[in-house]
Amino acid sequence: MANPSRVFAAVLPAAGRGFAGNEKEQVLEVHTVNRQSPGDRVREVQVTGTAEVCFPADRVSVCVSLGNSKESVAEVLSSVSRRLEYILQTLRQHGVSDKDTVVRRYLHRAADLYHMDAEVVATFSDFEKMEQVCSVLLEKLDKSVCVGTPQFYHSAGCLSQLRRQVCVSAVENAQQKASEVSQLLGQSLGPPLVVREEETKEWRNEDGEFGSRGQGAALLSHLPHRPTITASSRVSVSFSLRDKSRKQL
Template structure:
């Protein structure tokens, strides 16, 4: 996954954290306040960090269809099932689990003949293995089988990981910005006091890729967070 991030910062007083949404996009601003007493000055550093993470599709579904017309149900069933069994055997030889394939069969009558159509829907997580298997089926079964184009999509696990990663990346970016700003101001960065995710977005786009010249969909997620750190003045030295 590719990541792109940036951040904005402002030093805010510890009390009174009410501000409009556009104020979070302003440049650095320093304010000095006393939280408890004149000798106990506490200040906060507010950092707004953003990140974008892109995730290509991690699953593909391929539909393999076979059909036959015979004078009896037994003949048409045997004809179709032989090819279905060959397809399933090829899947096993390529390391595809039976749980990643589903089979459907349909029988109907066309005038004096019985017609059976069947389809095997296979889910792949290894796209290279998918291309190899599709080539084998087309080569061995030729015109007696129809291999449809792959349908790419994102698994629920992939989307969940994407949303976690983009939020973590935004927080990491905010923390790095806070370190740099605190060092610039001669302050010591304390622990985070509050982490808030202000905005999340997701959008889908298409990417050209794959040996089969397929269009691989990619989902991009963005996150904007606000992180509040306590600051300690480290410029005072004992002599």
């Protein structure tokens, strides 16, 4: 059956002509407005989906500091430079590139002595290599260097992946919910009409993988913590519905 329509008509004077007595030339202007029949309306289901995703830190940096004091500049430079070169060589042997290594030196004089302080900050993505490097430096250089506590953190790429993944997971949950609802109603789930991310949150857990270990946690309190970041997302999605009995084109 054709869609019902309503017709609006108005009688207007002809453009560009005057009136002579009772003779009035008029024009009938017609507007037709079509209305959708109930069977052609877009049927949809609106659902929300939520998700939480947790990522551990994917980077760790370690600061190794050293220094010495001598009566001459040459002596102090030689003393510090030998240890500094050993540290850099150890890092290279364990696959740490120069771009992931920062070296700082500071030479100054106090009274009759020359002091030189230096530090090397190395960034690792392989935590096992970080532990190996720290062990080698402490074993070979002992008290002549100070190996700082490892500092774990999330790289920009890791955070970006976390935010994408939690949003995708929330949409997947919404789709699963909509699919089950459509089956309950005897319908077939159509394509999405609107997808909107309503809310996102992020929070950091400093305890990381060493948290909540009961009595054993006290024994591991001296170990560096690997923090995690949890992200949550809530989305709103509208899907079209199709009657299962209708023939699919």
